[in-house]
Amino acid sequence: GAVVSQHPSRVICKSGTSVKIECRSLDFQATTMFWYRQFPKQSLMLMATSNEGSKATYEQGVEKDKFLINHASLTLSTLTVTSAHPEDSSFYICSAGQGDAGELFFGEGSRLTVL
Amino acid sequence: GQNIDQPTEMTATEGAIVQINCTYQTSGFNGLFWYQQHAGEAPTFLSYNVLDGLEEKGRFSSFLSRSKGYSYLLLKELQMKDSASYLCAVRDSNYQLIWGAGTKLIIKP
Numbered sequence: 001g002a003v004v005s006q007h008p009s010r011v012i013c014k015s016g017t018s019v020k021i022e023c024r025s026l027d028f029q030a031t032t033m034f035w036y037r038q039f040p041k042q043s044l045m046l047m048a049t050s051n052e053g054s055k056a057t058y059e060q061g062v063e064k065d066k067f068l069i070n071h072a073s074l075t076l077s078t079l080t081v082t083s084a085h086p087e088d089s090s091f092y093i094c095s096a097g098q099g100d101a102g103e104l105f106f107g108e109g110s111r112l113t114v115l
Numbered sequence: 116g117q118n119i120d121q122p123t124e125m126t127a128t129e130g131a132i133v134q135i136n137c138t139y140q141t142s143g144f145n146g147l148f149w150y151q152q153h154a155g156e157a158p159t160f161l162s163y164n165v166l167d168g169l170e171e172k173g174r175f176s177s178f179l180s181r182s183k184g185y186s187y188l189l190l191k192e193l194q195m196k197d198s199a200s201y202l203c204a205v206r207d208s209n210y211q212l213i214w215g216a217g218t219k220l221i222i223k224p
Contacts, residue, residue: 006157034212043202043216044158093157104148104212106157 003027004096006107013084014115021079021110023094029074030096034104035067038091050077084114117141119215121203126221127193135188135201135218143208149177149188150202152217158202161188190220198222 003026013019023033031052036044048069049057056069066088068080077096081088091111095104120138127133139147146165150158164170164179164186176189190197203215 044214046212046214049211091155104160106159109157111155 004030004094004105004107006094006110008110009108010111010113012113012115015085016083018080018082019084019112021081021092021094021112023077023079023096023107025075025096025105028096030077031074033071033077033094033096035069035077035079036093036095038093038109040091044093047079052077081112084112086114088112089114117207117213119203119205119213121201121215121218123216124219124221126223127190129193129195129222129224131193132189132191133193133220135190135203135220137186137188137203137215139184139186139203139205139213139215141205141207141213144181145206145208145210147177147179147186148202148204148206148212149175149186150204152200152202154199161201193222195222195224 005024005026007022011019033050035047037047038044046059047062050069050071052071052074058064066082071077091109093109094107097104118140148163149161151161152158162177164177167179167181169178174191179186200217200219202217204212206212
């Protein structure tokens, strides 16, 4: 079945540095990928919708200059957390689907800890 | 506004049956999803309903009533590994997924 791979699974960084998270669709072309953030014991919060070849659509309250999203190809989207702060520590998850019908496939998630 | 309501937490006994309800109010409807999420892991797909009725998949079944804005996930023959959060999500008229807060299911021996 379709698989979405996310890397890295865990990352620890110092405050003020930038971290890049990759999301790849391994056996299908994903024109749209979604980036979520999840705090402990809370549900998924959609941050942005990443569209191949165009700018990402950010949800209200999500800083586009802080969370840079690039969807350069049909199989790769990246999320860069710029100038990370401890409050950015969270579980970041990407997902992708095949067209408008059917299920979304999730990446394994990336746990970011900012010291 | 749009919202998805599901119970915060439920407890059930190993071997029993549990039903997790989800009610929704969204601008349009293009399908309802159930996902399972174990602590610290990404969600995994369980079911997709777009027409009214019951979809059965092994021990799991999902029901949808569009007129009532209601769905449930039914888990039979509960196993300890079913302890997880169950997320209900509805795709609205813009094909955006609206997520519920999730139901934490605790299975006791």
